Amino acid sequence: MIARYVLTSTCLNTGTMSLTQPLRVFLQGKDRVTLKDEEGETYDVGVNWAKNRLEGLEPYYTKRRLGVNDKILLHLEGNQIVLEALTPAAKPARPRHAEAKSPSAARSSAAGAPTGERSAGEQRSWVSGEESLPEKPEKRVKVTPYPKEVIFPHKPVASETPAFSADLEALGFSRESGSAPWVFRAALGRRTFHLALAKFGEMEAKELLAYRQQGRVQYAAIVAGESSKPEALAEIAAVRPSGLAQTGLGFVSPEALQRLVKLHSVFPVGPLDIERLLREGRIDLEAIQNLEQEISGALRERSHFSAVLTLLADQPPQKVFLLADLMPMAREMNLEADQLQKVLESLSNPPFLLLKRLSPGEFLMRQSVEQTLADWIEYAQVMTRRLQGVLREP
DSSP, X not given: OEEEEEOOHHHHHHTEEEOOHHHHHHTTTOSEEEEEOTTSOEEEEEXXXXXXXXXXXXXHHHHHTOOTTOEEEEEEETTEEEEEEOSGGGSOOOOOOOOOOOHHHHHHHHHHSOGGGSOHHHHHHXXXXXXXXXXXXXXXXXXXXXXXXXXXXXXXXXXXXXXHHHHHHHTTOEEOOSSSSEEEEEEETTEEEEEEEEETTTXXXXXXXXXHHTTSOSEEEEEOOGGGHHHHHHHHHHTOOTTOGGGSOEEEOHHHHXXXXXHHTTSOOOHHHHHHHHHHTEESTTTTHHHHHHHHHHHHHHHHHHHHHHHHTTSOTTEEEEHHHHHHHXXXXXXXXXXXXXXXXXXXXXTTOOEEEEETTEEEEOSOXXXXXXXXXXXXXXXXXXXXXXXXXX
């Protein structure tokens, strides 16, 4: 992406550059950034978010002899910013040549030198009364090259894959485009949907919305950090079709995607969960709170299962017991009667069969918990080998 910046007196006096919207989006989460000028020299500058500016640009301004209202192109590429001054004043200072001798000095020099040492040209010039002056250096003009996308408008320019691509791929999506809008595909067997994303400021919101309105994708959204959410939501609202909020643009924050990836490490979060959030219009830290609560509830049920196995570990095989017999210890583990009943019923059914239900609230301990766990491990290993054999078949 290319941005244009106009220098002010404050910029020149303090060696700073204000954080415009493209810079804020590009530098999100960074405290320092590397800038490279036209000659390849680099400058390590600081990002002062409190004062909304880049600091440490004095050497570049001095080197390029920049002034007020001079313009600079900012090529936002990868992890660095390439600087390109646009004004004639930005030409580097020309090396000083030796000063021309004055006519009197030339005559003095010519008179002081032996006649035999003068060149024929100098002698002819002296005889004819002409003064020999040094030639003026050839004037060189530095031409700023046009960007490649201007010279070759039909040649696609390679874009750096955004960081959120890896997060979406970890959540079960596959990327299908190499530039903005970034299109991702969720293949769910009998169901498939596509999602088009673009970083805030990377492309026009209307252009991104057209992808969805034309049916090329089922969902489209702008990606921006939580700190830029108000500005991004305002741009989304400006292009939302009247009365058709469900067909407009959505909002996605990288922070929310990173949180979902962390949830995926403990619970199988997938594209269907993402689609539900997309239908609501936002994937941000606030929107995923309900999903986090659902996952927390599922993990809590898993912990209940583990707690009941711990309670039953003290029961010998072929012993009949009542649910009420386990309640004193269950309460110490913060288990209620209905939670305990639910797990005991599950353990009475396949594939567990640890218990046998005799009557409401009465159970038989078929075998020890330790032996049952060993049987489950053996069952899992047998199934793993069987599945590996099926997958190896042509």
